[in-house]
Amino acid sequence: MKRAQEPDTGPRLHKPDGLDAVRRLEIVRLVGNLYRIAAQHFDCSGDTVPVRFTLRGLAAGQWRLRNGSESLHFNERLFAAAPEQHMPDTVAHEVAHSVVYRCFGRGPRPHGREWRMVMEQLGCKAQVTHRTPPEILAQTLNRHLYRCRCRIHALGPRQHRYAIHGRRSYQCRVCGDRLVPADR
16 A cells, blocks of 8 residues: 655755764864874873764864763764864864863863963864854754844744744844844
């Protein structure tokens, strides 16, 4: 017995599932190269740490220290959706946290002078947040596009629900304008 075809509900956005094995290997190799560069410039270990692709949501990368063990975590959906936004800067950002910890201990601020110095030696921009365009976030992470006078914003499902039902209004931190759905 044949199944009835489901009606076409219109165009579907491509949501990248994640990175293929080649891209994952490219990131792991980049991590190793960055640790080698750091070991040449700083008096610290060049040993690499485990690389995991477990992050979800808006965070593109994280360096973690748990019980004396370091690990690097990356959001494979964001890397797959916009690799040019994350290679090599996001990877270097997280490696720099590790290098600062190894060379300077727990004292320095997370994105302080030492971290900026390490980023410079790694040859990358010392940016604290990634610059993934809101349109890509909307396609990749189930975000809803809103606009103000100066830019496009990507709100999450809960924020979107609150805004649509009038429970909360959101404002742009830059221009102070109220956010409205981009399709209006």
